[in-house]
Amino acid sequence: MQPKHYDITIIGAGVSSVFLAYTLMKQNEHVSIHMVDIGKELSERVCGLDQGKECTCKGQCCKYIGFAGLGKSEGKFNYTNDFGGELGRKIGKQSTLELMREVDEILCEFGGDVIPSYSTRNEVLSDRAAKVGLKVLSTEVRHLGTRLANEVFQKMYEVLKKQVSFSFETTIDTISKHEDGFHIQSDNEKFTTGKVVIGTGMSGSAWLKKQTESLGLHPGExxxxxxxxxxxxxxxxxxxxxxxxxxxxxxxxxxxxxxxxxxxxxxxxxxxxxxxxxxxxxxxxxxxxxxxxxxxxxxxxxxxxxxxxxxxxxxxxxxxxxxxxxxxxxxxxxxxxxxxxxxxxxxxxxxxxxxxxxxxxxxxxxxxxxxxxxxxxxxxxxxxxxxxxxxxxxxxxxxxxxYEPKLPTKENFETEVSNLYLIGDCSGETHSLSQAAASGIYLGKYLGKYLGNENAKN
Incomplete structure (x- = not known):
């Protein structure tokens, strides 16, 4: 029996991966997407820490891993280049701001607009602060809060399930490169995929190090x-x-x-x-x-x-x-x-x-x-x-x-291994929910267009 094959496999179901998958769906309704995460689906991510008690999880804490990743915690999206990562330096500050606007539009599409956004910009304060040796960093903010963040991401999950296949509580053991893409072995299944996108965030640092070393990739500072x-x-x-x-x-x-x-x-x-x-x-x-x-x-x-x-x-x-x-x-x-x-x-x-x-x-x-x-x-x-x-x-x-160590990637987030991409915090380029989500949209548009052209040729 031949193993299953997917066009794209996304490892990690955090914010960057969620926005990547959603963008891919919008760009190409025929692309086959598989998303794998070591954690649980959102409705099952329950931990005593959520009620201010001790962690009640077996293994890794559900507060930090699973569908939506850290997006379920407070759901605070800061739309700025002043802090939260260096995505602007990688793909351009204006492009980053435009992508973050798209992030906000998607959040609002799924109910995030019940919480008004606000701005921290204050020119008078900035001038006063500069005179005493401080700089004021400004941002537009959509602060969903934990309850609303969970509702928004749950709605996104219901939509993604129409085209994305999910494997939760699954560990990827090996990723091996072959001419036709990648062969992947998990603790539950074996399958092949044309492209691999890793969006494991901070929680998957030890796993990422092991996998990238086996593929001949070595992180820097x-x-x-x-x-x-x-x-x-x-x-x-x-x-x-x-x-x-x-x-x-x-x-x-x-x-x-x-x-x-x-x-x-x-x-x-x-x-x-x-x-x-x-x-x-x-x-x-x-x-x-x-x-x-x-x-x-x-x-x-x-x-x-x-x-x-x-x-x-x-x-x-x-x-x-x-x-x-x-x-x-x-x-x-x-x-x-x-x-x-x-x-x-x-x-x-x-x-x-x-x-x-x-x-x-x-x-x-x-x-x-x-x-x-x-x-x-x-x-x-x-x-x-x-x-x-x-x-x-x-x-x-x-x-x-x-933070995750930086692995060299091209402007499109592709590593030195062809068809292997890193997005979100594990890329070392983003340090916030908004920039992580923006990196997902950016790659989703690129891959959606690329796969569309490939399908047209075939």
Whole structure:
């Protein structure tokens, strides 16, 4: 019996892959598409972390893998070239913005328009910030929130099922190149395919490394962002947030650059589990029935390592040391941090912690670079808002944002192995839902046109 054959096999069912498959369907109704993911379909992606409890998953966590990938978490789509990846540098900034507009149109087509989009652009604030040494990064935002994101992607799934065949809870064991395309062996089946698109995101880094090495592909440098998460009085930044839901600020010095990430007015801090370590993560006020009175964000400092292994070893060593073999996250008052003394109690603290961390010394447990960046950043913020950052502000160590190592790809995302493509975060070009989705649309149009021409010839 001959194995099944597909025109295109997409490995990974995250955001980039979903938008790729949808675009392919629109471009060519006859192309056969197979999508494989190690996780579950969206309706079965249930984890205790979704209710603020401990992870209840067997194997990899359903919060991060499965249909829609990280798109189901908060569904925050930032439409900008200022941050979130380097897609603009690869295919052109204007093309990237146009593709992100298409991303938004598709989200709205499936019900995302019930949440209005908003802009963080503020020219007056940008001018003020520049005078104190800060840059304001701007974006258009469609923030779906977890419930709506799940509804939108579930509707997309129902449409995709009409033309796409899915294999969930399936691991691809081998990908081998042959003259007629690729032979693929999974733990469930064996099949052939003309083209392979990998969109496994951050969660599939170990698997991707194994597969690309077997195909003769070797990644280059890897980016890693680490930083302290800050929780302050909810009105502390009112003067710069009053016209926008979130403001992203950047500070640049000779020895570092640092950018605020995941700013959550009235949000809470929760535990984030990734790569075997536990970190403080921000949860938006829209995700909670009882929003907090605080504001939280992380200040990330990017670093670059020669390999993915070195980046991961560095992060896991530091954060794992803080965790101490459990879910420990250290928290320290800003004033204690500034005077280099341990925080021993938060009972009388005017900023009530939204996360039950362990009092201690962030300064002692976090590398000096990240504390120095935060101090210089907060000094600029004080100049910007015209007041002192409250001494009861809380600092949590240590948050991280992981990236995939970069593998060389052409403008169309094709690797050095013909007919093998990388999209989304695993390409190393995108670091956000919007740019990942845009990369999927971009490749979908290219492959749809290519396959259309091939079919015309036949």
């Amino acid at each position: 890897t980016r890693l962002d680490l930083g302290i998460r800050v929780e302050m009085k909810g009105n502390q930044l009112h003067s710069i947030l009053q016209d926008t839901f979130e403001t992203k600020l950047k500070i640049e010095r000779e020895t570092f650059s640092a950018t605020t990430y995941c700013m959550n007015p009235r949000g809470r801090i929760i535990r984030k589990h990734q790569h075997g370590v536990v970190m403080p993560d921000g949860q938006n006020a829209r995700e909670e029935d009882t929003p907090s009175a605080n504001l939280n964000f992380s200040l990330f400092v990017p670093s670059y390592f020669p390999s993915h292994d070195q980046a991961m070893d560095y992060a896991v060593n530091i954060i794992g040391g803080i965790n101490q073999g459990r879910e420990r996250i250290v928290v320290q008052r800003l004033e204690d941090f500034q005077f280099n003394r341990k925080t021993t109690s938060l009972q009388e603290n005017s900023v009530g912690p939204s996360l039950n961390g362990e009092c201690g010394s962030v300064r002692e447990e976090v590398p000096e670079l990240y504390g120095m960046a935060l101090e210089e950043f907060l000094a600029c913020v004080e100049d910007l808002i015209g007041e002192r950052v409250h001494p009861d502000t809380l600092l949590y160590g240590l948050d991280a944002k992981f």
